Amino acid sequence: MQTASPQIRQDARPVIRQLDESAINRIAAGEVVERPASAVKELVENSIDAGATRIDVTIADGGKTLIRVVDDGCGIAGPDLPLALSRHATSKIDGSDLLNIHSFGFRGEALPSLGAVGRLTITSRAGDEGASVHVAGGRMGDVRPAACARGTQVDLADLFYATPARLKFLRTDRAETQAVVDVIRRLAMAEPFVTFILRDATGGDTRTLFRADGETGDMFDALGGRLRAVLGRDFAENALPLDAERDGFHMTGFTALPTYSKGAAVAQYLNVNGRPVRDKMLLGALRAAYMDVMSRDRHPVACLFIDCDPTLVDVNVHPAKSEVRFRDPACVRGLIVSGIRHALAEAGHRSSSTVGHAALGAMAAAPAPTDAPRIYQMDRPSLGPRFTAASMTFQSGFAEQPSARIEPEPEAGAAPEPQHLPLGAARAQLHENYILSQTEAGLVIVDAHAAHERLVYERLKAQMADSGVAAQALLIPEIVDLTPTESALLLESADDLSRLGLVIEPFGGSAIAVRETPAILGTVDARRLVLDVLDTLQDGGDTAPLQARIDAILSRVACHGSVRTGRRMSGPEMNALLREMEATPLSGQCNHGRPTSITLSMADIDRLFGRT
Numbered sequence: 001m002q003t004a005s006p007q008i009r010q011d012a013r014p015v016i017r018q019l020d021e022s023a024i025n026r027i028a029a030g031e032v033v034e035r036p037a038s039a040v041k042e043l044v045e046n047s048i049d050a051g052a053t054r055i056d057v058t059i060a061d062g063g064k065t066l067i068r069v070v071d072d073g074c075g076i077a078g079p080d081l082p083l084a085l086s087r088h089a090t091s092k093i094d095g096s097d098l099l100n101i102h103s104f105g106f107r108g109e110a111l112p113s114l115g116a117v118g119r120l121t122i123t124s125r126a127g128d129e130g131a132s133v134h135v136a137g138g139r140m141g142d143v144r145p146a147a148c149a150r151g152t153q154v155d156l157a158d159l160f161y162a163t164p165a166r167l168k169f170l171r172t173d174r175a176e177t178q179a180v181v182d183v184i185r186r187l188a189m190a191e192p193f194v195t196f197i198l199r200d201a202t203g204g205d206t207r208t209l210f211r212a213d214g215e216t217g218d219m220f221d222a223l224g225g226r227l228r229a230v231l232g233r234d235f236a237e238n239a240l241p242l243d244a245e246r247d248g249f250h251m252t253g254f255t256a257l258p259t260y261s262k263g264a265a266v267a268q269y270l271n272v273n274g275r276p277v278r279d280k281m282l283l284g285a286l287r288a289a290y291m292d293v294m295s296r297d298r299h300p301v302a303c304l305f306i307d308c309d310p311t312l313v314d315v316n317v318h319p320a321k322s323e324v325r326f327r328d329p330a331c332v333r334g335l336i337v338s339g340i341r342h343a344l345a346e347a348g349h350r351s352s353s354t355v356g357h358a359a360l361g362a363m364a365a366a367p368a369p370t371d372a373p374r375i376y377q378m379d380r381p382s383l384g385p386r387f388t389a390a391s392m393t394f395q396s397g398f399a400e401q402p403s404a405r406i407e408p409e410p411e412a413g414a415a416p417e418p419q420h421l422p423l424g425a426a427r428a429q430l431h432e433n434y435i436l437s438q439t440e441a442g443l444v445i446v447d448a449h450a451a452h453e454r455l456v457y458e459r460l461k462a463q464m465a466d467s468g469v470a471a472q473a474l475l476i477p478e479i480v481d482l483t484p485t486e487s488a489l490l491l492e493s494a495d496d497l498s499r500l501g502l503v504i505e506p507f508g509g510s511a512i513a514v515r516e517t518p519a520i521l522g523t524v525d526a527r528r529l530v531l532d533v534l535d536t537l538q539d540g541g542d543t544a545p546l547q548a549r550i551d552a553i554l555s556r557v558a559c560h561g562s563v564r565t566g567r568r569m570s571g572p573e574m575n576a577l578l579r580e581m582e583a584t585p586l587s588g589q590c591n592h593g594r595p596t597s598i599t600l601s602m603a604d605i606d607r608l609f610g611r612t
Contacts (some may be wrong), residue, residue, distance in 0.1 A: 058200075060200070062170075108529060116162065243339075
């Protein structure tokens with residue numbers, strides 16, 4: 001039985017009517033202003049476009065009851081204030097070219113949208129006289145003279161009071177405040193020469209939540225200083241500079257060492273032509289760049305800036321302007337992946353300083369055992385004849401168990417040990433796995449198995465890059481039925497897939513035939529492999545899934561072919577491993593993303609023993 005739609009009246013024809021300006025602005029506000037942080041973003045971006053060098057932001061109750069933005073920009077002339085509050089009125093474009101955009105804002109929707117859902121007051125001075133106008137629920141008052149400094153002050157009170165249903169969807173004041181802080185942090189990183197101050201005036205007590213003073217110098221130095229102020233000293237110490245270019249796209253910024261990572265993707269800052277964005281393709285490229293140097297449950301930390309001709313990227317994808325579309329996404333993805341991998345390779349054996357700090361913290365915080373009586377040095381049994389220059393054993397219970405091997409001192413006239421090199425000279429092997437190496441500045445502890453695993457893996461990858469991926473022919477080709485679009489997309493990448501050992505060819509209609517698969521994968525579900533590659537190609541990616549599977553096999557082979565835990569190594573072997581680590585890219589972490597070495601300075605060691 002069919003029932004009439006409840007949206008259609010049966011007794012009369014639906015009437016088409018023009019919505020009034022107030023309703024239109026409230027609808028538009030739902031797209032532009034999702035929460036207080038969205039309002040802060042729009043207002044601060046307006047200040048930046050106005051050429052401000054100092055921007056003060058004050059919020060109360062997470063921005064629900066008050067958002068105030070004060071800047072020292074060019075200001076708005078009094079007669080222009082009503083026009084500025086009209087929909088699609090802007091000074092940033094003339095409407096003739098929607099691709100050649102050089103400003104944050106350009107749609108002319110933010111101010112009228114905010115005035116439609118809250119109580120908005122704009123006070124500004126562009127010349128000798130200031131003016132003010134008030135808008136509440138879309139109703140604009142008269143423009144009045146006002147005494148103010150050059151620039152603009154925007155006060156937004158009672159956000160969403162005109163659309164109370166939206167208030168129910170806001171989160172707690174704490175969560176909304178944190179969202180505002182995140183917006184300011186991202187904009188502060190994008191504009192290092194501008195001073196940003198964020199204050200919270202909840203309850204009448206004003207406290208500073210964030211402050212970043214404008215930097216000086218060239219752009220790269222200013223960006224480094226701003227990132228140190230925003231992301232902290234640890235990031236600055238463990239970040240690698242980026243500067244790469246490809247086909248009209250230029251990438252700069254900083255990316256962290258793999259061993260300096262996060263448990264969630266909360267510290268990935270992407271900017272396109274100075275605009276902070278959250279783009280799925282860019283985030284995927286960042287993840288791919290760390291593919292074989294980081295565990296899957298860890299996330300890289302980076303601040304990337306992609307600059308290009310504005311006509312090569314479309315920023316008019318979403319009203320919030322947080323998404324972009326590139327004319328050549330594959331080129332941008334390749335630039336990010338290759339640029340970051342090159343920087344990581346140049347870092348070589350370097351591991352993040354936070355690894356050593358964590359080790360020191362663990363040692364300092366380790367509780368003393370309470371289930372055994374304390375033994376003082378004078379009460380310990382003498383090692384006696386059991387101690388030699390070649391080995392050391394400690395008595396434990398009734399059995400002697402090897403714990404550490406000490407390498408003999410070099411004979412007189414022998415070549416000096418390489419303590420001046422980054423990883424120093426091997427002094428001992430602890431528990432047949434950890435190499436203790438002495439440097440001029442302190443001590444390095446190396447996980448021999450993890451380090452050798454990375455070295456073998458890099459050798460295997462280099463061999464495969466030189467000779468290609470061997471392919472194995474299928475006795476019976478696998479026929480995969482696809483749509484015409486899928487088939488065309490896959491065949492476009494046939495040459496790239498062939499170099500990875502996957503050989504495909506058309507098989508009538510839209511089907512393809514899989515003739516050969518990578519030999520290193522052994523017996524493989526060819527159809528599933530093809531569909532996995534196709535999924536990534538459709539998502540704007542490349543042949544990464546196949547390469548990732550091959551790299552995973554190489555990693556497994558390297559793991560089985562590396563130095564096993566429990567194997568005793570001679571002094572020359574340990575030193576040879578250290579020297580190879582220094583010469584091998586990415587040797588600061590194993591194939592699974594764990595650090596291969598921990599560096600402790602003499603100052604850190606002295607601090608453990610109270611010598612400072």
